[in-house]
Amino acid sequence: MEKKLEEGLLSVVGTPIGNLSDASPRVLDTLRGSDLLLCEDTRVTSKLLAHFGIRVTLHRADENVIAQRVEGVLARLREGQHVSFVSDAGMPGVSDPGRVLVDAALDAGARVEVIPGPSAAICALVASGLPMEHFFFEGFLPRRHGQQLERLRALAPIPGALVLYESPHRVAATLVCVAEAFPARRVALVRELTKLHEEVLRGLSSDLATQVAERGELKGECAIVIEGPGEEELRQLSSAAGPSLEEEMGRALAAGEPKSVLAKRLAKQFGRPRSEVYDLVLAQSGNTEGH
Structure with missing residues (x-):
């Protein structure tokens, strides 16, 4: 067999x-x-x-x-x-x-x-002309504006280009959301890949959103490539992100929070497995006690 x-x-x-x-x-x-x-x-x-x-x-x-x-x-x-x-x-x-x-x-x-x-994602990256040494493929975003914005902001710290797919009748609204999330980034819209009327539209996010809105509904499946964050944006994102897991763990241990309770809370807060966080808590508490 x-x-x-x-x-x-x-x-x-x-x-x-x-x-x-x-x-x-x-x-x-x-x-x-x-x-x-x-x-x-x-x-x-x-x-x-x-x-x-x-x-x-x-x-x-x-x-x-x-x-x-x-x-x-x-x-x-x-x-x-x-x-x-x-x-x-x-x-x-x-x-x-x-x-x-x-x-x-x-x-x-x-x-x-x-x-x-x-692969539409790879073709769009190449066609965009944007830096793509590193990239993240997201695929389709949620349909509701608020959920789109929340997801884009969660993707903001990724140090590389973002690749999205979108249908032609929703792409204008999605580009408005992209401009809201990333006002300082360049964005490329690539549509009708490999076909006779293949087209690349590119510019600052707000400019591209305006350009597409003025053209009305487009035809053909679309891919959106968003430039990765620059050093200044990464610094701003880092300062706005709050304490790291290790920093929060040290503060909570110093305050006497029970280890099992702390591991459960941090696992949920940082999206990490509870057992993994508990091991980190034990290791850090041991180091603290050792000093």
Whole structure:
């Protein structure tokens, strides 16, 4: 049984994000050679297959049902079959379904391969021309303005560019929120990636928000790249952030707060595992007592 599982293969396949010519020979060979192809939307993937004259068994596996497909996929891998997975466009698992299949297949000892393809996040970063030595992929923000603003402010200290996805009918409002959160940063809006009317709009956040609002609703899926914070902004964020975990721990221990109560409070406050914080509390209290 284990040998058969090793003979099976799960291929995670990156597909074009707009221009079908971006499908590599290896992508097409993999799709043709699959015993089963899982996809987000059979209608979308059927068009891709028809364009290249590929015939393969196709099953839907979007985010609502992909977890239910896992056991069936593992059973096929145990039979030595080749199962492939594609999202509607781009790299599966990057703001798209797919991770759960890879996770389960690796845990089961099956072979997994990634067939490279376009990624809107990476393409947008390159197209933006903004510094990208470090970057953070956020994907889609919450829809409500207040929740968007809260999330953006939480991302503010990240020392790198931020990459967001947004739909064309919400992008103008999102850029207003970005300008509110990051008034001093440059922002790029990249839309219609790899297509005939690919476009990059770039400028100071407030200027870009105004420019897009004046144009009305745009067409095509959009990616937003936000410049990382400068040294002055990082200093301001650091001073406004309040005490660090270690500083708060030292103050509370000096005030005599019980260790277990302190660990529980700090774990919640700083989003760290309670056991980890408790070990830090014990270590710091030991050092304090030692002195």
